[in-house]
Amino acid sequence: MRRSRAPSWWAWAAVAASCRCLAPAFQGAFTLVPRRRSLAPRIAPRAGMASPAGAWGRGTADINIAGGERYSSADWIDNMRNFHKSVILRRIRSHLVFQVVMTTVVTSLHQFGILMQTCTATPCTIAGVVVGLLLVFRTNSAYDRFWEARKIMGGMMNSCRNLAQMRLTSLASTPQLANEFGRCLEALPYVTAMHLTWGVPKAERRDHHLYRRVRAILGDELYEDMVQVRCPPSYLLHRMRLCVDARYGGQGQAVLYAPHLQLLDRINGLVDGIGALERILRTPVPMSYSRHLSRFLTIWLGTLPFVLVNELGWLTIPVVAAICWAYVGAEEIGHTIENPFNDLDGAQTFDTGLPMVALSTTISSEVRNHFDMYEDGSKEQQRQAVELPIKSARESADAAAVVSAPVAPAAPAAPVAPPREASVGRGRGGAARASSSLPLGRGGVPTREEVAEAKKQADLAVWAAKALVEKGAPQATAMQAKAAAKVRIYESLRIKAMMETPS
Numbered sequence: 001m002r003r004s005r006a007p008s009w010w011a012w013a014a015v016a017a018s019c020r021c022l023a024p025a026f027q028g029a030f031t032l033v034p035r036r037r038s039l040a041p042r043i044a045p046r047a048g049m050a051s052p053a054g055a056w057g058r059g060t061a062d063i064n065i066a067g068g069e070r071y072s073s074a075d076w077i078d079n080m081r082n083f084h085k086s087v088i089l090r091r092i093r094s095h096l097v098f099q100v101v102m103t104t105v106v107t108s109l110h111q112f113g114i115l116m117q118t119c120t121a122t123p124c125t126i127a128g129v130v131v132g133l134l135l136v137f138r139t140n141s142a143y144d145r146f147w148e149a150r151k152i153m154g155g156m157m158n159s160c161r162n163l164a165q166m167r168l169t170s171l172a173s174t175p176q177l178a179n180e181f182g183r184c185l186e187a188l189p190y191v192t193a194m195h196l197t198w199g200v201p202k203a204e205r206r207d208h209h210l211y212r213r214v215r216a217i218l219g220d221e222l223y224e225d226m227v228q229v230r231c232p233p234s235y236l237l238h239r240m241r242l243c244v245d246a247r248y249g250g251q252g253q254a255v256l257y258a259p260h261l262q263l264l265d266r267i268n269g270l271v272d273g274i275g276a277l278e279r280i281l282r283t284p285v286p287m288s289y290s291r292h293l294s295r296f297l298t299i300w301l302g303t304l305p306f307v308l309v310n311e312l313g314w315l316t317i318p319v320v321a322a323i324c325w326a327y328v329g330a331e332e333i334g335h336t337i338e339n340p341f342n343d344l345d346g347a348q349t350f351d352t353g354l355p356m357v358a359l360s361t362t363i364s365s366e367v368r369n370h371f372d373m374y375e376d377g378s379k380e381q382q383r384q385a386v387e388l389p390i391k392s393a394r395e396s397a398d399a400a401a402v403v404s405a406p407v408a409p410a411a412p413a414a415p416v417a418p419p420r421e422a423s424v425g426r427g428r429g430g431a432a433r434a435s436s437s438l439p440l441g442r443g444g445v446p447t448r449e450e451v452a453e454a455k456k457q458a459d460l461a462v463w464a465a466k467a468l469v470e471k472g473a474p475q476a477t478a479m480q481a482k483a484a485a486k487v488r489i490y491e492s493l494r495i496k497a498m499m500e501t502p503s
Helices: 009-026 073-081 087-091 093-111 122-171 175-196 200-205 209-218 220-227 232-247 258-282 287-338 356-373 379-400 430-435 448-471 476-500
Strands: none
Touching: 087 093, 087 287, 093 287, 122 175, 122 232, 122 258, 122 287, 122 356, 175 200, 175 209, 175 220, 175 232, 175 258, 175 356, 200 209, 200 220, 209 220, 220 232, 232 258, 448 476
């Protein structure tokens, strides 16, 4: 029989070092099912809670959701120093402790001569290749879900920006509809974040700060109506659609205006985005695949001590612990990012999923900034909405006038027909038809009377548009377009008269 040999000093040092590194993992080691709370470090805490700088290797000021936190080559020192604080290590601690205990038992039995039979390395080598392929496929499929969710959130952010900008020009004439439309749009990102994580009713029971913010934006009546439905974000989008239809005459109208179609297209895009996010949330990776990978990985790691103990002796314990940490950690990363919506505690990093609080706050803040820039009822800004296109048309006309010549008087042999009002077509090419409705004398060159009549019609249209805007009439938008068209007619006639009159 083989005599048992006492472990040398370097073997005991290796065991002590491995125990020192794995000491935090033994805390709660027998809790086989860890608590399913939010896993990301609380970089940006809830209101009223302190967050010490450097608690996770970086201070709060270094985190910027606009650019995202990226890994630097100098971060390896912080990563090693904060190794015991790893989120993945906390999640795999039960599996890691089990493998370390099993390896310690096998190594002790072998070193003291009780267990002499060992295994060859060939089966473990072949199985290791299969385990690696399964892990790669598992993590790639999880990352695809994470990245798809991020792209959808980016598309929703762009749609919210467009709707906030279109609200000024399309709904400014109806302040009540614009107000409800704006409140629903501002609360939509927060409601989406709660719907994809806890759910709005659960956030209300926990008195989460997002719940309080949404209730303050929507008001009690609209909020109570929203929580009664199964999908609160869809309800807000439905209310926004009703506001748009009410502004443009309802569902049964014969003519659909371009702003109406654009608003409905943006709202439909938000509906599609929320549906895609729900699909990612409610369709996990099949459980059979995860179970098979977990069983295969556990059996493979369990056979490693029998293969390595004959060559490594007591060093088998730290070696198996490191291999277990690497493989099981990679598996757990796939499980963690499989659901991108698992963070609602205010974290601003992409450590374990999408930072839903930070993303929703960014979108809602941008929407609120647009509303603050263009407050409803601001007559000065509404006048600018009428005057800026006219001013731009006149400036471009002045820049195009290279030769400035006096307008020639009307030819006496060619009597000028009485001018009639320029008509602006509702359809495509209306401006071109309007410019051809004025008679031109002297072989197509406008006379002084024709230019003066065009200027008079343009001034009357601009005055009428300003009056309708100040009254908040629903015809203000159409009158603005008509005024801009008549100004363009006047400018084109004036430039043509200057350019074609012989010097």
